[in-house]
C-alpha cells in the first residue's frame with residue numbers, strides 16, 4: 001500500500017491521521033519490517049510505536065459477523081514458523097533501531113499454544129533484551145487451554161498486556177454476532193488473565209445491538225466490566241465498511257443501525273451502569289463520533305455531562321466528522 005511507504009515527514013503524519021486507525025504502522029522504523037507482512041495488518045491504536053511482529057497470519061476464529069479484518073483470501077489463518085520469526089528479528093536488530101514495545105499480530109496471537117508462545121517470548125527476549133512490553137489480541141477462549149501458572153510464566157517473560165474483544169456482555173447478542181463466547185466465558189478469561197498479572201484492555205462495540213437490543217447490550221456489557229474490572233476499556237462504534245448483509249443474517253434482517261444520537265444514548269446507559277475502581281477509559285478510536293477519555297469511575301460524572309450535553313444540545317459538543325472516521 002502506497003501510504004505505508006512514505007517517509008516520516010509532515011505529509012506522512014497527516015496521511016496517517018486520516019487513514020484507518022488500526023493500520024500498521026505510523027512508525028517509519030516499522031515500515032522496513034513490512035516486507036515480510038501478509039497484508040492487511042491491524043494493530044490497536046495504542047501500539048502505533050510498537051514493533052509489529054506477525055506471529056500468525058489471520059484469525060483462528062474468523063467468524064464474527066461484524067468483522068472483515070481477516071476475510072481476504074490471503075489472510076487464511078497460519079502460524080509463522082519460529083525460524084522465520086527469528087530471521088525477522090535478526091534483521092530488525094541488525095538495523096539498530098531502538099524499540100520499546102512489541103505487538104504480536106494478527107487477530108488472536110494468543111491462540112498459539114503455551115509452548116509456542118514461550119518460544120516466541122524467548123526469541124524476543126534474546127534479540128530485544130530491553131523490551132518493556134509485549135502485547136497481543138486475545139479471544140477469551142484463547143486462555144482456556146492455558147493454566148494460570150503458564151500465563152504467569154508468559155507474564156514474567158514480558159507478555160504484560162492483551163486486548164480482548166468482548167464486544168458485548170449480552171449473551172443473546174454474542175450468539176447473534178457469532179462471537180463463540182458468553183458473558184461467563186468472557187468473565188472467566190478476564191479474571192484468569194488478571195490473576196496472572198496480565199493487563200486487560202477490553203473492547204466493547206457501541207451500536208452492536210441496533211435499536212432493539214441497545215439497552216440490554218449496554219447493561220450487560222457494564223455488568224461484565226464491573227465483575228472483571230479491566231485495567232483498560234475502549235468503546236468503538238460498530239462500522240460496516242464492507243456492507244451489513246453478513247451481520248444482518250444473525251438478526252433475521254431486522255438490525256437497525258443506531259444514529260449518532262442513539263449511539264450517545266447507549267453510551268450514556270453504559271457509562272451510568274459502570275462501577276469501576278480504576279479503569280482507563282477511551283472512546284477515541286477513529287470509529288467514534290464523540291471522543292471521551294478518562295479514568296473510571298473517577299471521571300464518570302464529567303464524561304456523563306459531556307455525553308448529556310451532546311444529547312440535549314446538538315452542535316454544542318464537537319463530533320468527529322464522517323470523513324475522518326475509520327477502522
Ligand SMILES: C[S@@+](CC[C@H](N)C(=O)[O-])C[C@H]1O[C@@H](n2cnc3c(N)ncnc32)[C@H](O)[C@@H]1O
Pocket residue numbers: 042059066067068069107108137138139140163164165166167203204205236237238239240241287327
Ligand atoms: C482485530 S480485532 C482482534 C480482536 C480479537 N480477535 C478478539 O476478538 O478479541 C480487534 C477489534 O476490532 C474491533 N472491530 C472489528 N471489526 C469491527 C467493526 N466492523 N466495527 C467496529 N469495530 C470492529 C472489535 O472490537 C475487535 O475485537
Ligand code: SF4
Pocket residue numbers: 059060061062063064067068069070107108139165
Ligand atoms: S473480532 Fe476477533 S475473533 Fe472475531 S473475527 Fe475479528 S479478529 Fe477474529
